[in-house]
Amino acid sequence: MERVGRLAFVPPRYGADVIGGAETVMREMAHGLAERGWQVDVLTTCARDHFTWVNEYPPGVETVDGVTIRRFPAVISTPRAERAAISASIVAEARVSIELQQRWMNDDVRVPDLFHFLLDHSSEYRAIVVAPYLFWPTFACGQIAPDRTLLMPCLHDEPEAYLDIYQPLFSGARGIWFLSAPEQDLAQRIHPQLPAHEVIGSGLHVPDRYDPEAFRAKYGIEGRFVLFAGRREGGKNWEQLLDGFAAASMYGDLDLKLVTMGALEVHPPAIIADKVVDLGFLPDDQRDNAFAAADAYLQPSKYESFSRTIMEAWLAGTPVIANGASAVNRWHCERSGAGLLYDDDLELAQCLRFLAEAPDVAASLAAAGRQYVLDHYTWPAVLDQAEATILKWLPTGS
């Protein structure tokens, strides 16, 4: 294979300790392609947190495992009050003019030095991969050299996805990488004139072994529990999950704890405060062990473009209970036969009750899930797809 030319990956944040599905996929993809012989640059901000955008990493250039990392300062120069007001209208699905959409986009983090670096150097890259669609770096940098830009939108069915300002990003890119078929369907519904596109999926590394007992011992967790991993925030439906779990606990004795790991604070209702265990951010091996130790993994988010954590649970042999409002959750669970779906708190309660009352049957669901991940979502297969599309859409000399 002719691996000629430099590739640029442009995530809004980058680092082993950065939490975020799109950021993780971008990092794995960048390093995976570098290992296969591509020259890869990561062009990103100095920020670790996507709420504060505080510049925590130093600006400049470093090399990590053969990948050149260029960091540029994130700039927030406004109080973002106008963005908050416009966001309220967007979420309420009120009509928002293009002027206001543009003000909404620009009244947030901006990265002028990154923009100008790409303005100066875009022609030196064979492909410029930008993701996820929602953030300013993707929006601004994805339109500098659209003829060589590959968009990995990580699109969710959320009000922002329907904003007019994103149309040029989606219709103008050289190609689009989708993480799942439902994500592709959604994009086609919103932007009927998509350029070349492919579902390339996302990959996972298969751990050599799991040690659930070590996890229980290390964190002092006894008894059965369900797990949630990720950002504990509204966008992930975390608060609704807490409410649903509280409601399920009130209906009767539910001998399950809710263990959670990830970023941001937890704030459980008082009624279940003693049942919620917050472990914060865990290293990769402990994270894997947590998935293996759990009786089930809960995915409450409606806005998923892939749902990496569902795959991690299945790999660890753990069944999944997911919010059916997400087409992606539904697609994975129905296709694999390894997950249960709920559409309201009552259904969630029944899922948890099933888990509590028929643990063996629940556990047996997960076997099909592991095979589903191994069949579709390992990195070698995903990187093969990514390389094939680069060669096809951006041949040398194009």
Place this chain on the structure above:
Amino acid sequence: MSERILMVTPYPPLRDGLAQYAVQEVKRLRAAGNDVEVLSPEPSAAHYHIDLLSRRGPVALAKRVVGYDRVIIQYHPAVFFRPPVTPAQRARVAAGLLFAFRRGGNVELRVHEFDVEGVRGSTLDAVLTRAMWRAARRITVHTESQGDQLARAYEVPRDRIEVVEHGAHFEPRTTATRAEARAQLQLPDDAFVFLSIGFIQPHKGFDRAVRAFGDLGARGCRLEIVGSVRPDDHDYQVHLDDLRALVEATPGVTLHEGYVSDEQFDTWIVAVDALVLPYRLIWSSSVAERAVLFGRPVIATQVGGLAQQMPPGTRLVADDGELLLAMREAAGDETLSARELVPWPVGDRDRIQSEIRIRAAALRAASPEAAAISSVSAPVRRVPPLALPDPVSARPGVSTFKRAVRRITAWQLDPVVGQVNRLRHAVIDALEGDDGPPGRR
């Protein structure tokens, strides 16, 4: 020699003709080794931003421009003046910019539009405005006539004004061939396709192109209208509604509403056989420049600076009758009547009037459905969609207060406004029936 340059301009990711023009010049200047920084009126990919429409904007700009070898300002009145422009505002802004130009030293103005209102006489605003323009070291415009007009209006030495082609910094955004572009846009290979593209606004006159297109659809031609409505302006929305109805009633014409990427913009241009720019008003046209970039023929109305901007061979038309003729000629239509080929009569008013009536009748005949669009729903359509009043005022400080109130109440008022407008549309749809108005049935 490398220079330190400050560019003052609207800037991406804002999608705006000026911003696109500016970023291409920034790219070229940086590629030439210059150290270019950008200042924009709103937050953007620029290094700095100053609200140039605020009272302190021009003075804040004056503080920022020091220390550069050159300051390039992409000048458009909307960047510096908030309508309605009062003499007091004009004097204040001109004084601030005069101060900024003096402090900046080597200031160049790239003039995209200018306003000659209130610059004569010895009133304070007129004196300050002329002084402001004269303080610029270099001024560029897109056409000779703009240069002459500017020199006369502001008493600027003509040799300080230079004409720079509008498309001097433009680069192609697509490498697609015509066949590839047609395949991508799902246009038939063999049809003769006209294109009118850009923001849909009354002064762009896309409706004129539809009327002139007339019955060409029946002869296998197509007219594609591509663009979106930009501002929340009642007149623009009414214009869009009218255009939709007109398009629906004219076979062969398709309206593609929506925001278009730069790449797709160029793909459209590559795909078609001729561009139609039926503008009622324009200073200069980026669309025309991009058409030239790809070697596509242009039919354009002779307004603003278009006559000077367009290369030889461009078909310039004076009115709707000539537009009709030009489109038919471009499409190779051999069925033109002798009447349509007759040049306009000169001198005799009655004959001219008579000719006008004859040509208008020909246009109506070319598209009878369009003329019949009615009617039943017209009283409702004339009721403007509900829109909240603009939070602006000529009184100091009141605009800020109004904007604050607007933001605070937006979450309650916007859904109500949306619902009222949906009801308005529902009433129109109901009156027009399932099959549309009589003209569309």
